[in-house]
Amino acid sequence: MGQGLWRVARNQQLQQEGYSEQGYLPREHSRRMAVSSIPNANHRKQVQGGIDLYHLLKTRKSKEQEGFINLEMLPPELSFTILSYLNATDLCLASCVWQDLANDELLWQGLCKSTWGHCSILFKQLPLGLSYKSLYRVLEKGILTYTSTPESGVNYFMSKGILDDSSKEIAKFIFCTRTLNWKKLRIYLDERRDVLDDLVTLHNFRNQFLPNALREFFRHIHAPEERGEYLETLITKFSHRFCACNPDLMRELGLSPDAVYVLCYSLILLSIDLTSPHVKNKMSKREFIRNTRRAAQNISEDFVGHLYDNIYLIGHVAA
Template sequence: MGQLLDRNYVESISSGNKQLTKISDISELPPELALAILKNLNATDLCLAACVWHTLASDEILWLGLCKSMWGYASVYKRANHERISFRKIYLQLDEGTLRFNAGEGLMYMIENRLIDDTCEEISKFIHHTHKLRTLEKRKLLKERRDILEYLIELQSYENQFLPNALRQFFAKLDAPEERNEYLSILIENFSKRFHACNQNLGLSIETIYVLCFSLILLSIDLASPHVKNKMSKREFIRNTRRAIINGALSDELAGHFYDNIYLIGHVANSATSAH
C-alpha cells in the first residue's frame, strides 16, 4: 500500500483547468478521496490499508458498513455506540461466530459474546438478514427450535405474489428438506398461514393453500424428473388438484396458471426434487 509508481497520477482541478499532479505516497491523498477508496475494500484489504491510513481505515462507519453487508442484523449493533464497542471488533467476532456455527457449534459463541440476544425474535432477525450461514446447520437449528422457525417465517412478506413464485422465495430462504417428511409439512403449514395473512383478498383458505403447495411441489417433481416418462398434463393437474381441495373453491383458470408457471419457470423447491 506504500509508494505508487511514478506513472500513476491523480487528476486535480485548479482554477477550472485540469492539471495532472503526481502523488508519490498514497498516504498523501486527501481524506475524502481516501475514504471513497476505502469504502470499496473488503475486511482483509481494509486491515492492510490500516498500515498506511491507520485512522481512516479504523473508521467506525466503514466497519459498520462491512458488518451490515455480511450480517444485516445483529443485536450488538444497537448497543455498540453506547458501550463503545468497536465495529472492527464486532466484525471479527461475527466472522468467528459464523465459522463456529457452520462447523456445527450452533449459536453459543455469538450468544455468550452478546452478539445476539438469546431470544426467539433476535435470533430470527439475525438468521433472516444473514446469508453466510450453512444451510445444513441452519436447518438443524430450525428443526430443534420451532419458535424460531415460526417467527422467521413471520418476517417474510408475500404480499401480492403469485403462489408458485412465493414458494420459490420461501424455499430460497428456508431450504427445503431432501425428503418429504414431517419437517417439510411443518414448513408448508407455516408458509400457508403466512401467505394467507399477506393475501387475504385472494379468498383462498389456509387449508387450500396448504394443498396447493404440495400439488405444486409434486407437479414440479413430475415435470423436472427425467425418470417420469409420462408427464402430467395441464388437464390432469387441474382435475387432481380440484379433487384434493375439499373446503375451498379453485377455478380451472387459476389452476391452469399454476401449471403454466411451473412448466415455464421450473421447480418451486430445488431441494425437494430428490424426494421420491
C-alpha cells in the first residue's frame, strides 16, 4: 500500500518535470509544457534572474543533449564566468569542446594570478609570442624545479623574466604563493636572509593577539623542527615586526621587542608542553605565569594568564 502511494506521488512529480513513468515525454510535448507554464515573453525574461527559459530549451540540439546547454549559445560573459571556476587541467579539457572560449587570454591570466598571486611578469606586458596559457606552463615547470632545488627554481623564474632579480619581488612571490614546498622554503630562507627580511615586513599584525599573530607568522614561514639559531632569528624578526605594527599597545602594556621575544619563546615551550603526548605532568597556568614573569618582570600577570588560556584552548602556535 505504501509503495503504491509512493509510485503515484513519484509519477506526478515526474510528469511535472517533463518525465513519464516510461522515461522522457516526447520532446515537443515537454517543450509545450515548459512554454505553456510561462504566460508571455515578457514574463519569461523575468524568470530566474532574466534568463529566457524558452531560449535555453531551443539550444538543445538532440535528445542525447537533453538537459545540457552549449556554452557557445550563452552570452560570453556567462560562459566565461562558468569556465573561470575550472582549474588548469579542466580548462584544457574544456578547450577540446569550446576552443575559443577555453583558450581566452583573460581566463588564463586570471588563473595565473589566482594560483601564484604575485609574479613580476603579471604586471607587465607579455613578450611577443607568449600567451598566458604558455606562461602557466612555464610557472608549473618552475615550481617543479623549485621543489628539486629552491635556488634553481628561483633562478629559473628570473631567467624566464617571470621574477625580477630583487629580494622584495621574491618575497612577494613567496608570500602570495601557497603551493611552495614549505620544507624547501625553510632551507631557502635560511640561506637568503635578505628575502626573509622582506618577507617579514609583508605581514601586518595590527590589533592581533600575540599567539594568533605568531600562528599566522608560522603559517607563512614555517618554524624549524628543532631549536637553533634559525628559530631565534625568526622569533627576533617577528618580535620587532609585531611591535612595529602595534606601537600603542606596546606602550600601554610596557612591552619592548625583547619582552615580546621572551613571550614568544615561552608560548612555543608551552605549546610543546601542552600538546606533546610524552609530557605527562602538564604545566599549570600558575607555573606558566610565574616562570614567564621571572624572565620579563614588567609583564602584567593578567596578560600572561590570557596567553596561557589561548594556547590551552586553541593549540600550538607553530604547528
